[in-house]
Amino acid sequence: MTPRWSHAAALTGAAILSLGIAQAQSPELSAPPAIDGEVVGDHGSHTIRMGFGLSEGSPQYLSSRYFADILEQRSEGRLTVQIFPNSQLGDDVQMMEMLQTGTLDMTYPSSSAATSYVSELAVFDLPFLLPSREAAIEVLQSEAAQSMLDAFEGSGIKALAFSENGYRQLSNSARPVASPEDVAGLDVRGLTVRTMENPVHLAIWEALGANPTPMAFGELFSAMEQGVVDGQENPWSTILTSNFHEVQDYGSETRHVYTPFVMMMSERTWDRLDPEYQALVQEAARQSAAYEIQISAEYDDWARDQLEARGMQITRLDDAQIAAFQEAVQPVYEEWAPEIGEELITEIQQIAASVADD
Template sequence: MKAKQWFGLCLAVLFLVIFAFPVFAAEYTIKVGTIQPESHPDCVLMREVFQKYVEENSGGRIKVELYPNAQLGGDREMAEAVQVGILQMALPVTSITANFEKSFNVVELPYLFTTRESAFKALDGELGKELDKRLLKTGMMNLGYFENGFRHVTNNKRPIYSPNDLKGMKIRTMEVPPHIAFFKALGANPTPMSFGELYTALQQGTVDGQENPIVLIHDSRFYEVQKYCSLTGHVFSVVHILTNKSFIDSLPADLQKVVEEGARRFVVRHREVMPQEEEKLIVELRNKGMQINDLTPEQKKPFVEAAHSIYNQFKGEIGEDVISLAEKVAK
């Protein structure tokens, strides 16, 4: 065999070994789905903190793949995929998880949490542990709570300083029973619709306003179709790392610890970043022409009273014991 032919044969074999039989192929793959864009803190920190830590500290035995922009579906679809084991991890809001375990709707009760500190103290403590325990029955488990931020009201009619300012106003809400009940109690007309339809609905005046955290108001460019943003802070929007329990159980003990520590580091960093991000984006929204008004504690009082008046409606669905525990630890 000529030297040139021999070299060609060796090169072909080398390529076959590299591409067909990767020497350093990961033993496990964690696919992480989220509806957020790549620029959102959820995605940035998943890459910079979770993915980096898990891949490095597993010695390459775990590969982490991130799928942003709802590539794998909406929060509900991804949570269902996690439950059946098609997807290893998703980052849904807790209102989505309530479709699988009703007690998670306790987090959606308006003005249950009035500060980040009280929310995370409760979620890292008794309340979170109780919810996590109930979640296991669904085949899923939680690896940590973080946030989208407090939900605020935007509209095109007027600044909101009192419940009277909302009377008769069509406000798009999520299809979350405590949210809908709250806006009804305020005299508004809550109108659930999919998030994908919301921008056009605001643009065409199908609804007068909507309610979301600052990050989503900014990233969804609602400042182009909404004039007023009132910092009502009526619900603290909680997100969590939802994973398939069987998948975690299938990992060797050392890799389970790596994944859990990676999730913990992500949560810690996320909680540091979000308040700073929100402050920055409020300034940007003002610069883009939105009129932003805050509410004094006295102005918030009738909103809080309306919120607490609906709690009894959900004792059967959420569980009276869970609501009592939440009220106790949220103080």
């Protein structure tokens, strides 16, 4: 990176102002914790290739760099991680298949893309399930969540850790949205909203009167640019770091779903690693996931304000407006709760409530 202030003395006022704006392109994020723990023994050298969907500025990327640093330092450079962001190796679903066949070592999808491996993960796709980030984090750290990671066993995928994608918000290019009626349109057509390839998300947007269009994340920007879809839903940090505000004029703070990320490795890669390397990979995954959760939280509101500063019109919803969305998506629970499991849903709700009651 060019030293930011090296030529500052030569700059005009206007240029200094624009540098100030450029500087604001990332929030003040906590630095990753110092890497401690012993150097592990020499069990040969491995290069681990890791692909995912988001871009270089994202918490997902920054924490993956930290993961790479932990492995490199604690193996004295014998374990190296090559990171391929921006869906350049494929989308979440394709990269999980590459893990199964052993053509890719690691990926970091949204849990919603992995429900065909572990159906319990679909609990996270239920709308308005987790009322606060604190509750969500408690759930991610619970035994119930650990058993979802364990349930990947035998699939060809070793699931290592949950982290945070975050609360999903609606954006679109057609109109401000403050109610389900605004999504459905009264005398105009319903919004065409890109969703993840996940049946619960389809049901949510159908219930809201949209035309849901499942699509890989990597295709989304150009689909919006070309008007194939009116909108999409993702956390503010993703909307910002993927430059969606360039093609989306309106945002709504709906917080309709909290999506985790799952850091995962090919079982073939895992099996090739010495147990000491495996333990290091597992520990580094937990540490980098914890760091990701921390900076994702730091990023979230900041990203919303940045989007606003860059011209996105953001609609904040009060409790009554959120309640209207909640009511409109009730059919999703009726349809999907039996499928996902009433017991699991209750268990997750109780964990969430235990935080709220604290």
